[in-house]
Amino acid sequence: MPEYDIGLIGLAVMGQNLVLNMSDHGVRVAVYNRSVEKVEAFVSGSGKRENIAGCASLQELVASLQTPRRIMLMVRAGAAVDETIAALLPYLDAGDIIIDGGNSHYPDTNRRFLALQERNIRYLGVGVSGGEEGARFGPSIMPGGDVAAWPFVRDIFQAIAATVDGQPCCTWVGPAGAGHYVKMVHNGIEYGDMQLIAEAYDVLRRGLGLDAAQLQAVFSDWNAGVLDSYLIEITGHILGVRDVDGGLLLDRILDAAGQKGTGKWTATDALDNGTPLTLITEAVYARALSARKEERVRAAAAYGKVVGPIAGERERCVRAVHDALYAAKIISYTQGFMLLRQAAADYAWPLDYGAIALMWRGGCIIRSRFLGNIKTAFENNPTLENLLLDDFFRQQIQGAMSGWRDTLKMAIDAGIPVPAMSSALAFFDGYCSGESPANLLQAQRDYFGAHTYERIDAPRGERFHTDWVGLQGSAISGAYDA
DSSP: OOOBSEEEEOOSHHHHHHHHHHHHTTOOEEEEOSSHHHHHHHHTTTTOSTTEEEOSSHHHHHHTBOSSOEEEEOSOSSHHHHHHHHHHGGGOOTTOEEEEOSOOOHHHHHHHHHHHHTTTOEEEEEEEESHHHHHHHOOEEEEEEOGGGHHHHHHHHHHHSOEETTEESBOOOBSTTHHHHHHHHHHHHHHHHHHHHHHHHHIIIIITOOOHHHHHHHHHHHTTTTTOBHHHHHHHHHTTOBOTTSSBGGGGSOSOOOOOSHHHHHHHHHHHHTOOOHHHHHHHHHHHHHTOHHHHHHHHHHHTOOOOOOOSOHHHHHHHHHHHHHHHHHHHHHHHHHHHHHHHHHHTOOOOHHHHHHHTTSSSTTOBTTHHHHHHHHHHOTTOSOGGGSHHHHHHHHHHHHHHHHHHHHHHHHTOOOHHHHHHHHHHHHHTOSOOTHHHHHHHHHHHHOOOBOOTTSOTTOOBOOOTTOOOOOOOOOSSOO
16 A cells, blocks of 8 residues: 655755655655665665655656655756656656656746646646755745645645744745746845855955955854845855865865856846846856856956955945945845746736745745845735835845945955946946936937837827938838837
């Protein structure tokens, strides 16, 4: 008789830790991996528990599960997910549930959701954040897909998720690919946060000349205030780790960043739907530029580039960098929630922005103190257009503005690149400007391409064209959206 509550396929580090987490909470888990040796190693090692069973085949895994069967995939995003689903289908019955817990791209989840719906298989695309530690002891979990499947997995997911103030960092997100979309935006904000912290570190280290001990003290101090967050916390820890010879390990790490694509997905999606996700996009580009290490070294030599020391009282300058990081971080989350709002409109997803902020308060990589303030902002005004229009965040930005601008001036004068911080300020200045030079852009577009323009003395939507060069033409372009 089937006796296991859920099956999990894919025993890499995240998969193993999720299984152990489930086991800790009394969930009976059957596991399978394409490499059967990994199954044997797991169930004879850390997974040697009464409520964990190893399976040698997919057929055996499915046969061991109670109905409706719940099967979680923790495999590499892309073709591997499709291949695993195809291999599972011959053994499944109507009403069974497939859960993709990997970093799948949400259009793939949308496609799989619809295809499996036609076969009466319930499909969930579930974002999981928190890395290895989160998976083991409590991640942030963002479930979406077939809402009829949610009651069958809710207790398991909410039991293993992180909790904040007694509330699990896991709640229903929305249909189809909504869960993976929210995870994608989470990862985009993560890219932005990491780049902002790196820029602050660079200004403090190369500009102000702080050594490792001083940097560690600064980040530890920052983590006790409004910048309290997982990424600030681990930065302080990193700055204290020594190599085998006693030197700072961070100084031995090559300055060429990698990426797995979720930040790029976020930026690409923003470009597709017209959301000005400037900071996160700059963070993606900064990683791409960092990867050109050898080319950068040659350019530095060719231009004799020297980073100049920043003049000024050190404590005041450190406070300014703190404020710049805080304000730009607010912009990063602001842009992320703008993208969520656009997706909700485009896909008719009933996204609860306050609940999403709550899910991100614990367990995940971008957890930070002011996510509670984001939750409160949307609770106070569920139709809030933009976080910058909330009273709390308006006050925070105004309080940090002087330090934000001073930091950019210091960095520019010293020759230290701060693309994310500066793009955040440019976004803020643009968003808060009632006037822009876009009227000139529209005139140029109409001049060379007859793309038309709107007038300030006519109703919105009424379009005009000028014969700028006297060719007496009347044809206008309909190929481009103005």
